[in-house]
Amino acid sequence: MNDNLLFKQLYDQTSGTYTYLLADKVSGQAVLIDSVFEQHNRDYSLIQELELSLIACLETHCHADHVTGAWLLKHRTNCQIAASTDSGIDPLDKSVSHGDENSFGSFALKVIATPGHTDGCVSYLLNDQSMVFTGDTLLIRGCGRTDFQQGSANKLYHSIKELLFALPDDCIVFPAHDYAGRTSSTIGEEKRHNPRIGGQANETDFVGFMENMNLPHPKQLDIAVPANLKAGKPDDDELPRTPRWAPVTTTYSGVLEVAPEWVAANLNGVHVLDVRTQAEIDEESAQIEGAQHIPIDKLGARLDEVPTGKPVMTICRSGKRSVLAFNLLRQTGRDEVANINGGFLRWYGEGLPTS
Amino acid sequence: MNDNLLFKQLYDQTSGTYTYLLADKVSGQAVLIDSVFEQHNRDYSLIQELELSLIACLETHCHADHVTGAWLLKHRTNCQIAASTDSGIDPLDKSVSHGDENSFGSFALKVIATPGHTDGCVSYLLNDQSMVFTGDTLLIRGCGRTDFQQGSANKLYHSIKELLFALPDDCIVFPAHDYAGRTSSTIGEEKRHNPRIGGQANETDFVGFMENMNLPHPKQLDIAVPANLKAGKPDDDELPRTPRWAPVTTTYSGVLEVAPEWVAANLNGVHVLDVRTQAEIDEESAQIEGAQHIPIDKLGARLDEVPTGKPVMTICRSGKRSVLAFNLLRQTGRDEVANINGGFLRWYGEGLPTS
Known part of the structure; x- marks a missing residue:
């Protein structure tokens, strides 16, 4: 793998979907392949924490088993949405066709049209041919089904045998799904061991396999396909509401955080909970005006002392133990809780007022 | 990543455990980090299909949340079992200490003693420093708990801050667990963003966090620790019984297969089910003596015609569609079913008798 390539594989456990983040470390330009609607906060926070643009x-196709996060991410990052001209997805910022390249920094993902699971299925090949993102065309020891949308086992056979199996044997296959804890394969492995199309399977064998699978109707299809044809744009055309009680961000570790400047400017509207130890407070007498002090080791037993009515902002020295306080309060069913990013160290560092 | 390195990340969904296979493509020598008992067939079949030795x-420590597959794999492959001298695991073929190297082909994994989650925790660093396998010491935006076995938050703090955070920022962190679909991090990311020990967290902050987590008792601990102290050796000291009805192997795709030579030599003891189409049979009149013929597209409706009493061996032209027949029969609750590897093509190729 090229040292300047940043690569992350992400998994959505509900739908069994893999999302891939690729970025050029030098320029910071990034692309996301097959995002998932419900994971847009996770993916957005990762992109933010990695300071990527x-x-x-990129969509490999119009999915039938989950809704894409593309529209949400576009509206948070100004990214383009790209998919095959034949995917039916509308609106698209970039319609891609066989042979097109999607550049990010000094890298590019080349489009290989691989119809069969749907007419608009494409695979994305990294320009050094070290990795291919095959969507639902080629899975690890499997392949996408061909019995709905515009599925065609014959087309899928030719896409896999003539285009994907023509790639180098060492090319790593990253599919859109796996359900058995496998994260990647290679072209060489699938050529030898794919139980549907590997080894000496011919078109009759493969089509005979695919046409006799008798799979149940995919349970998300009637929801996912209409939503994905709109690139995951919600029915109400609205971005998920950002909380009104504070301009929170979600970290990749899943914590709601707020910037200390905002807290300092809105002290009347919030309740600050300082969870430093008594020894720390004794040593460092500065406090935030109006803050309640309950040391973290006592908080579990004293949760009912934290007043309701105002959003709670948790703080400690460096913003770590206050995450525990955030977790404890959220576990009691309170939604309006956030951790003050960076704790007192950042609060002091920004010259914010103490009493 | 070095082009000669073969790398696979595998996941056990029940325990949320990552297992890692690393191999030198040139020599074929491989090591497996933190295998899982219930996944030993998956991992063994992958090693076989990749033709690795x-x-x-390698164990990062004595796990408390799942049982290792090390003992089973040792008895199937003659591999060594290696772990820290301080892990308590007995018997070990190789006791490793800080600074030791575990070679495989032209690669090596260097041992970094990282106590804290347990006394015997080690991390394994690839010799080019591109990847580190951190076990339960450093997780993605987290770390192992320190409230059981020989857990010490202070020791863990020093292991992470002084040893792991001293590695290059680009070094990819592959942990033993994740529960949110994240597959890797980097040292640089965790130094900046780990919500327990990243940023400006000092020892007091970190220890204060770890000592106030009040986590529930780990539900597998009382089963897993005693089993792992024996490297995953089953209570009856026995390997899982291999089926008596046929010398089957499990493929990485999860299919039970049997070699055609064995079927040819044991025709009286098995029932061969040929699922080729009528057109194929008409064209290629050769049959296996005594075989029943039900074309794959009719099998679903005619399953009750397949006699019980003898193990069923499924076959078609190339051994692909017969996997569907295998699946169909297994779904009816029959256990003694296997696919004949390679189908008629291999049967003919090996000169086995037809009628």
């Missing part, structure tokens, strides 16, 4: 959400 | 199962 998302330039495109 | 497993030389060691």
Whole structure:
């Protein structure tokens, strides 16, 4: 793998979907392949924490088993949405066709049209041919089904045998799904061991396999396909509401955080909970005006002392133990809780007022 | 990543455990880090299909949340079992200490003693420093708990801050667990963003966090720790019984297969089910003596015609559609079913008798 390539594989456990983040470490330009609606906060926070600039959400096809996060991410990052001209997805910022390249920094993902699971299925090949993102065309020891949308086992056979199996044997296959804890394969492995199309399977064998699978109707299809044809744009055309009680961000570790400047400017509207130890407070007498002090080791037993009515902002020395306080309060069913990013160290560092 | 390195990340969904297979493509020598008992067939079949020679199962520590597959894999592959001298695991083929190297082909994994979650925790660093396998010491935006076995938050703080955070920022962190679909991090990311020990967290902050987590008792601990102290050796000291009805192997795709030579030599003891289409049979009149013929597209409706009493061996032209027949029969609750590897093509190729 090229040292300047940043690569992350992400998994959505509900739908069994893999999302891939690729970025050029030098320029910071990034692309996200096959994002998932429910994971847009996770993916957005990762992009933020890695200080990347998302330039495109690439779809391998119009999915039938989950809704894409592309529209949400576009509206948070100004990225483009790209997919095959034949995917039916509308609106698209970039319609891609066989042979097109999607650049990010000094890298590019080349489009290989691989119809069969749907007419608009494409695979994305990294320009050094070290990795291919095959969507639902080629899975690890499997392949996408061909019995709905525009599925065609014959087309899928030719896409896999003539285009994907023509790639180098060492090319790593990253599919859109796996359900058995496998994260990647290679072209060489699938050529030898794919139980549907590997080894000496011919078109009759493969089509005979695919046409006799008798799979149940995919349970998300009637929801996912209409939503994905709109690139994951919600029915009400609205971005998920940001909380009114504070301008929170979600970290990749899943914590709601707020910047200390905002807290300092809105002290009347919030309740600050300082969870430093008594020894720390004794040593460092500065406090935030109006803050309640309950040391973290006592908080579990004293949760009912934290007043309701105002959003709670948790703080400690460096913003770590206050995450525990955030977790404890959230576990009691309170929604309006956030951790003050960076704790007192950042509060002091920004010259914010103490009493 | 070095082009000669073969790398696979595998996941056990029940325990949320990552297992790692690393191999030198040139020599074929492989090591497996933190295998899982219930996944030993998956991992063994992958090693077989990749034609690798497993030389060691490396344990990062004595796990409390799942049982290792090391003992089973040792008895199937003759690999060594390696872990820290301080892990308490007995018997070990190789006791490793800080600074030791575990070679596989032209690669090596260097041992970094990282106590804290347990006394015997080690991390394994690839010799080019591109990847580190951190076990339960450093997780993605988290770390192992320190409230059981020989847990010490202070020791863990020093292991992470002084040893792991001293590695290059780009070094990829592969942990033993994740529960949110994240597959890797980097040292640089965790130094900046780990919500327990990243940023400006000092020892007091970190220890204060770890000592106030009040986590529930780990539900597998009382089963897993005693089993792992024996490297995953089953209570009856026995390998899982291999089926008596046929010398089957499990493929990485999860299919039970049997070699055609064995079927040819044991025709009286098995029932061969040929699922080729009528057109194929008409064209290619050769049959296996005594075989029943039900075309794959009719099998679903005619399953009750397949006699019980003898194990069923499924076959078609190339051994693909017969996997569907295998699946169909297994779904009816029959256990003694296997696919004949390679189908008629291999049967003919090996000169086995037809009628």
